[in-house]
Amino acid sequence: MTLLKFPWLTEDPFDPGAPEKSLAQRVREEVMRMILFGEIHQGERLSEPEISKRLGVSRVPVREALRSLEPTGLVTTKLNSGVFVRKVTPDEMRELYEMRALLDAHAVRMSCELPDAERLPLIAKLKEQMEAMDAAEKAGNTLLYYQENLAFHWETIKVCRNRKFMETYQLITQQLHLCRATNLSDGKSRSASYQEHQALFNAIGQQDTVAAEQAAYNHANRALKRLVNPA
Template identity: 35%
Template sequence: MKTDSSDLMVLRTSSLTGVLERELEHLILTGELKPGERLNEIQISTRFGTSRGPLREATRSLQAKGLVDIIRNRGVFVRSVSAKEALEIYDVRAAVFGLAGRLLADLVTDQILTRLNAFLDQMDEIAAGKDFDQYYPVNLAFHDYLVTSTGNETLVKEYKSFVNKLHLARARGLVQAGGLSVSNREHREMVDALASGNRERAQEAFFRHVERSKIRFRSTLEALDPPVES
């Protein structure tokens, strides 16, 4: 089947849009583009050597993911997630992550457990040095591996959406709460629950981990903005 020039142009534009979307998402999730910051089309187009068309398509995709707001006659802004919204997301994320634990308890294999324990050992080593910048990406990879191992694509999509939004709100909560080692002890509880094959135990361990993360996040908020005594 022959592909004409118009088909190739659509393919190139679609491919470029996907690349731009991934690059901008990376800049947002790593904090280079900060919550509330306006995306300057001219600067971004120059940086990535592209026209504004694919860039606008990419920002619409990021809007659908909840990472940016497009405001008419004003532009595109990195989304800000309020403390209230973040706490609500933690509640829903706990339910979804608990379900992931329940599903995975029926699917777990020795190979999966070996991979999970390798993650735990790596995070223990990093936590001993209290190095958040090294710990955080490994922590994310650990959780991503747990969720994707369920094979439930709908669950994976929803979970990642929650995580992306929380990226915009929480930054260094684990360090400020002194919780790297504490968090990894909870990770070991989760893996032990999976190894037991008990669905209820796994669901509870996964749910409880997110609930505790919410508590750490809340304590960080209170440390940054303590309540006024009456």
């Protein structure tokens, strides 16, 4: 069973210490992976017996895992019908990306304005993420690329030191998970995404707030276009 490391989705972003995960938590993360990468489609019912058989576990941890998924924004429960993968409409997608652009732009501006004692360690961390994203992109590893992509953005979000800001970003990101990972499965989209992150990284490194904010808006807007009008 694959154990994922998705910021905002599998961990409390405000608690760096994570205890060993229970079977139900591991089932939860595997179901997330199945949803995020299109093995279970939007609008599809999550069948306890099928998931139980596929993962080789009893239905008890599966039931617990499905109950715990609803707050992530990935699923919805319908009375007397069961748990379904949530559908994201084009209008909702546009609204979410507009909000994400605003939040990311603020985060990168704050990153540019950090004193060197804080900005330089951030740059070093972002460089590690860029190198990992580059390796994943070249290897065609969508899962790893997506994880490092999320981690890159989370490093800038943490700079804001604003719990409500972080919680809002977490909520929006969770709702966008349904479409982002599938989009990044395409090599051309991953390559474009990497170049956009490079622009963000360069602007933060140069403390160019205008370029950083513009790069954040460009990244969000282009990501939305890739989803709505895939090449």
